[in-house]
Amino acid sequence: MLTLTSPVETPLHRLRAGGKLGALALFTFALFWTHSALVLGLGLILVAGLYLGAGGLRFARHGLQMLRPLWPFVAVVALWHLWLEDLAMGAVVVLRMVTAVAAANLVTMTTRLSDMITVLEGLARPLAPVLPPRRLALAIALVIRFIPVLSGRAEQLAQAWRARSGRPPRWRLFGPVALAALDDAETVAEALRARGGAG
Amino acid sequence: MTQIPSAAPPGLVLTGACVSLAGKAVLHDLTLHLQEQRIGIIGRNGSGKSTLLRLLAGLIAPSTGRVQVEGVDPFRARREMLSHLGILFQNPDHQILFPTVEEELRFGLEQMGLPKAEAQAQVMALLARHGRSHWQGVSTATLSQGQRHWLCLQAVLLMQPRSILLDEPFAGLDLPTQARLTRALAALPQRLITITHDPGSLAGCDRVIWLEHGRVAADGPPEAVLPRFEAEMQRLGGLDADADLAG
Amino acid sequence: MERNLTHIALFAALIAVLGLVPRVDLAAGVPITAQSLGIMLCGTVLGAKRGALAVLLFLLLVALGLPLLSGGRGGLGVFVGPSAGFLVGFPIAAFVAGWIMERTTLPPFWAAASGGVIGGIGVLYVFGISGMAIVLDKTLSEAALLGLGFLPGDVIKAALAGLVTQAIARARPGALLARA
């Protein structure tokens, strides 16, 4: 399964995942606490510095790509505040949003899935009486396993449709795909039982 | 446990077992004692073969009657069953639970109580024995049909169950893969109960059971059952209309 | 036990797969992704509790760093961005849609479609718009204006949730756990 962890190996990859997540939480909290454009600007420079310093240009460009979904919001906020002639406030909003998302993405890009799961298992330990850690791990593995299976099934159904119809299937595939998920859930439950259950 | 396994008859025992699925009677009053080493199950599509296998494996419970495997109820005693029974599903995609080969192989061993490190060592040893050490982290979704089949079989064999149930193990495999699998299966010390549509592959069996409409149509050594089965299939194949396939 | 777990996991996978489906251009050229349809279906097919758990499991994998949100988004960033409110609202939307499916005796299409409208639009927008208001520092009504752009697509998805749920009710009556 493809993850968002960057293949560009940075020194940040070697830091402990728990530490990175703790620092991120504090940093994000501070961003939403302050209302000073100056402080937020410094925050953004810090994050940009981390991207460039730790991973170099290619890594930073990848980080920029991950911010792309934000641009429409940046545009809307900028226009809005331009119209209100309150640019300082607009700068605060945009800086905060971009910095918070970039910092969070940085942690995601430099932390492997297995390290994340280890942290998660630690965090979930107090829940053990209602949610045994093994069951949580099993659930995560099942989702990762069945995303490609189900999307393969969707692709097969689309081909079967196209083989017998001139029109693209569009929404008509959603029903069969949902049924496939239900059927798989039944057979997987059996496969799990066959090997000792989920207990 | 009220039963003492050693006092119970060895093997798999069905006593008056019936199964209904979605309100429809699929298996009728089956009484069988399976203790031979190589058992074949044949029958037409929809005759209830897969249902019988799932019943024996304890994946479904009989609606009436009783099932016992080495003296215990396979539906209830799931963990205990792991060392008694393994089942190879007809479709590998229904069996593979994990995203990587190693996790898939390790799971069964961990379910049997092995610590993770030891389970992992066994998995690595198995892969090394078959010259596939590089498969460890390979994504199960990228394996071919035959490779997935192999993975499922190894996942079952690693748990060393005393009996293995196989649902059409050769479906969808190319000829060399079939031949290899046949050899691998023949060499196993375990009891094998195999569903197949190829009567030819059952010639060396100890016993063949022919199911028809959820009942036993014939039961005995292959030389007694197979000729009758093949003659009947020939006859049906010659007819144009098939009143039976409706189920 | 196993069945609960596998239904939750498979529907978490279904949400992801519906997000991968390349945008379907609906009749009027309104591009939509089917991800929020997946959220609605979790509730209307699996029921309130299992549906909400499936959505939570899905979000957990997104947070762990898998790019499963439509458009290949994922990771921790999405939880502090302007759409974070929608993510928080997802499991609650599924719960409400499932609750309506479970507690009403309407025929499957109408129960699921109203579950989709009330849970997948009403409840979800309350969270999503509040989230945008906070992150973008706008008033609720200003943020609501931004959210309205998605409304036509989501109404269509609620209707689709009704159709799909009805199709499942016909094809596999026993599999519709919300009504089992």
Ligand SMILES: Nc1ncnc2c1ncn2[C@@H]1O[C@H](COP(=O)(O)OP(=O)(O)OP(=O)(O)O)[C@@H](O)[C@H]1O
């Ligand atoms: N989940 C189910 N619900 C209702 N009926 C079922 C179910 N599974 C199987 N059946 C019915 O039970 C009968 C026996 O099915 P089974 O799968 O055991 O057949 P089979 O002998 O394995 O057939 P094949 O050779 O096609 O694999 C069939 O008539 C089928 O329609």
Ligand SMILES: [Mg+2]
């Ligand atoms: Mg079968």
